[in-house]
Amino acid sequence: MYISWSKSPHILVHNYPLLLVLLALNMLLREFYLNVRSSEETATNFLRQHNLLDVVEDAANCHRCGSAMQENRRRDRGGEFRPILRCPRKGCQTTRSVRNGNTFFHYNDLNGRINSKLLLVQILELIFLFLLDIPIDSVVSLTGRSNATVIDWFNMCREVCSSMVSYTRNGRLTGTHEDPVQIDEARFAGGRKYGRGRMLQGDASAESEESDDDIHNNRNHGRRIDGPWVFGLRNINETRYFYVARRDAETLLPIIQREVEMGSVIHSDEWPAYRR
Known part of the structure; x- marks a missing residue:
């Protein structure tokens, strides 16, 4: 995602x-x-x-004298430097946490x-x-x-x-050629789609890149590569997320049909489930 x-x-x-x-x-x-x-x-x-x-340019001015704050550093008790904001005005020198x-x-x-x-x-x-x-x-x-x-x-x-997957939504998302509805899915832990990113030893890939059929791995807590998933839809105004156990067409297409206005332009990563 x-x-x-x-x-x-x-x-x-x-x-x-x-x-x-x-x-x-x-x-x-x-x-x-x-x-x-x-x-x-x-x-x-x-x-x-x-x-x-906030970066220093967007930080609020000094609450005492109104001067623009500047980036500085302060050594903490453990000897490590921490970024801080400091007022440069002579006689003020007020500091503020980043x-x-x-x-x-x-x-x-x-x-x-x-x-x-x-x-x-x-x-x-x-x-x-x-x-x-x-x-x-x-x-x-x-x-x-x-x-x-x-x-x-x-x-x-x-x-x-x-x-993020349970808040109330109003209406359907609309996508145009200039602002398409983007769809994708991801996991917050474990391996990721296409084999990119981290994969822990003992995790197994799906037998087919076009399905999430049950597979077995070397762990005692079930599958990791094949779910659960968070499926997302986004246009310029809003992002919506849905918790799904599978990423096949039978699971994802009903969500798309329910959440996206008919005739909208949709962009995806060409995951096979979207093309059915």
Whole structure:
């Protein structure tokens, strides 16, 4: 599923920022730890690239003197540098967290100051391990986070995944040659379509690229490559998601017929189920 789908401002789900993170973190393990998890600065840059944190040019001016804020760094107690915003005006020098403006990544303490128990890299790591379907006790061992913290974040991720396929929709999507309805499907964990991306040892590919017939693998929790799936439809105004167990024509075509206006232009990746 294309990450750009997640930027629709009209998707009506609980905790929209976390949904964007879930989609944006659809990457390889090595890619995540090299490009996102390596430092607080790389995590900040990643979130800014996906419009989840303001870049300095879009940040609100200093609340004390009204000057434009500038990018700076501050060393935390652990010796790691954290990006911050600082007022350049002499005699002011007010600082502000880069998390300001997105309450998903912080809370305000009793003094009104922005605070958080976890670094951005730690938050993203928990979400990424959720996407990999790593058991909670293993995540506790791997990250050093408490059992309660891991459970809280995993529960939030589950709520978002559930919310995005259950919100009420009004009317049908319309697609034109200039703005077609785009359709695609993806999994949040396990291998991905066409063999691209991560595939865990023991996972098995479907016997046919045109069906999701039952297959057996070396794991005790059932199939991974053949579902479950999240099927998405998008036009310029709205994105809709549906939880499906299979991606065959019998499952997907009724959704398309129900959700898309007759005669609309639809773009897909030529998955065989769409051509029937």
